[in-house]
Amino acid sequence: xxxxxxxxRLFKNLSEEQQRYEKQLILEHPALAKLxxxxxxxxxxxxxxxxxxxxxxxxxxGVPQNTLLLQTLLRVCQEKLNQLDNRCISVLATTLAGMxxxxxxxxxxxxxxxxxxxxxxxxxxxxxxQNLMKCLGKDAPVFLKKKLEMAVLREIDGLTFPNALRMFxxxxxxxxxxxxILNACSKKIQENVQDVPFRQLILILExxxxxxxxxxxxxxxxxxxxxxxxxxWDKRQIILFLxxxxxxxxxxxxxxxxxxxxxxxxxxxxxxxxLLTVLRVYSRLNYVPRVQKHLFFENLHSCLNKCLPQxxxxxxxxxxxxxxxxxxxxxxxxxxxxxxxxKDELLPSDDLQEQNAVMLRCVKTCMELDGPSFTKPxxxxxxxxxxxxxxxxxxAQEALIELLGGENMFLQNVRLPYKxxxxxxxxxxxxxxxxxxxxxxxxxxxSHVQRLAFLFAPMSAFCLGTTHPQGKLxxxxxxxxxxGYHVILIQNKKFQEMTNEDAVEFLKGKIYSEDAFSFPExxxxxxx
Numbered sequence: 001x002x003x004x005x006x007x008x009r010l011f012k013n014l015s016e017e018q019q020r021y022e023k024q025l026i027l028e029h030p031a032l033a034k035l036x037x038x039x040x041x042x043x044x045x046x047x048x049x050x051x052x053x054x055x056x057x058x059x060x061x062g063v064p065q066n067t068l069l070l071q072t073l074l075r076v077c078q079e080k081l082n083q084l085d086n087r088c089i090s091v092l093a094t095t096l097a098g099m100x101x102x103x104x105x106x107x108x109x110x111x112x113x114x115x116x117x118x119x120x121x122x123x124x125x126x127x128x129x130q131n132l133m134k135c136l137g138k139d140a141p142v143f144l145k146k147k148l149e150m151a152v153l154r155e156i157d158g159l160t161f162p163n164a165l166r167m168f169x170x171x172x173x174x175x176x177x178x179x180x181i182l183n184a185c186s187k188k189i190q191e192n193v194q195d196v197p198f199r200q201l202i203l204i205l206e207x208x209x210x211x212x213x214x215x216x217x218x219x220x221x222x223x224x225x226x227x228x229x230x231x232x233w234d235k236r237q238i239i240l241f242l243x244x245x246x247x248x249x250x251x252x253x254x255x256x257x258x259x260x261x262x263x264x265x266x267x268x269x270x271x272x273x274x275l276l277t278v279l280r281v282y283s284r285l286n287y288v289p290r291v292q293k294h295l296f297f298e299n300l301h302s303c304l305n306k307c308l309p310q311x312x313x314x315x316x317x318x319x320x321x322x323x324x325x326x327x328x329x330x331x332x333x334x335x336x337x338x339x340x341x342x343k344d345e346l347l348p349s350d351d352l353q354e355q356n357a358v359m360l361r362c363v364k365t366c367m368e369l370d371g372p373s374f375t376k377p378x379x380x381x382x383x384x385x386x387x388x389x390x391x392x393x394x395x396a397q398e399a400l401i402e403l404l405g406g407e408n409m410f411l412q413n414v415r416l417p418y419k420x421x422x423x424x425x426x427x428x429x430x431x432x433x434x435x436x437x438x439x440x441x442x443x444x445x446x447s448h449v450q451r452l453a454f455l456f457a458p459m460s461a462f463c464l465g466t467t468h469p470q471g472k473l474x475x476x477x478x479x480x481x482x483x484g485y486h487v488i489l490i491q492n493k494k495f496q497e498m499t500n501e502d503a504v505e506f507l508k509g510k511i512y513s514e515d516a517f518s519f520p521e522x523x524x525x526x527x528x
Contacts (some may be wrong), residue, residue: 223252
């Protein structure tokens, strides 16, 4: 056991490349075969500590799981399971977490689960609890996950920074979102953010996505740290971090500013894969640089043009779609895309067909509405699709009836050209002093009427922790502006939390406020 564990300790401190080379030497060494034979003979006479540490070392040194030796050690562990102390249980749990499922592994995990249920109250070590959480995983029953959570919370005051990082991974392994534990871990990570390795930064964000844990303070601390040390990181590392932020819907504004400068200074590093990621991040987070905007997009267009010979049809469509969302269609790439569309090459007969069709329709809408020749129409054909509104808009409907005096003062479920839809439409006189009945304005050209479009959007349509709309919603707002609407975006979840009186006052402020008729660049990314 000492020989094997010493080999493992030396082995784990090597680089990945050295590990591959050394693993081969270890497995081919004649002394290992003799050692394994001796271990096989002595397995049932070994102490509990020697048993679990030998199994742990052999698994991590790469001895195949289907060998007689490992299967024998697994069976002996089952026989001696009740004799294991908490430390041995922890080592065994760590070992099993890294093994593939088979008959003996599954049986041992089931036995370990029963043992943990009995002993959970006596386990006071967070490190051991973490190992158990990883081993038992997402298949553990909910009541046991709750018991493990309570056991961790009992010891949470002693949480160290390394344990905070490991606890994130343990919770992800169980697929269990414990807000008290995650909040405590987040606080510890924020206090020690300068000590977090880059790979762990990405893992933290990935775990937050898996557990649907949204902590703006944590994300901001990580992003600010990466931004302040951006000179240390490779550009590809920053792209990885930005991609993880985009998945969470979080916009790290300062880091995006910094990265924009790097792209402007040296666009050559953007290969096809990196370019597609950058386009996806910037378009979904609806981020348009305030400084050197035109140069930045020129560089992106130039990189895309260089990639055209090697790019697939779907990748080309995604790239043009992303730039269309940002209001910056690339002319040459767009021409290539339209040529492929004319040959019906963009809609494959597989799962991508519907998705590609939606993106292509969006690109064509951007071509028309964002084009320099487009002018606001005198009339916009609308269709009131239904008098019924969904349950999540009932409160808004009632508030508008109370505020305006009746359903004849607004339209609901309005369908527009280009397959756009708005929740409610209100029409006002040209001086914006009063709301007009819908019937009285149907025959008037839009120059005499101000149209307000209310969009009640879910929180997921905005960048996390802000009222900044994400790409698709921002594009819709931009296009509705082009069609002559003054668009009012409302986060529906927050609106639903208001009292009825507050909801009426809120809508009153939106309708009669000067802000309702302004076009702040912060919310409307119109880049033409």
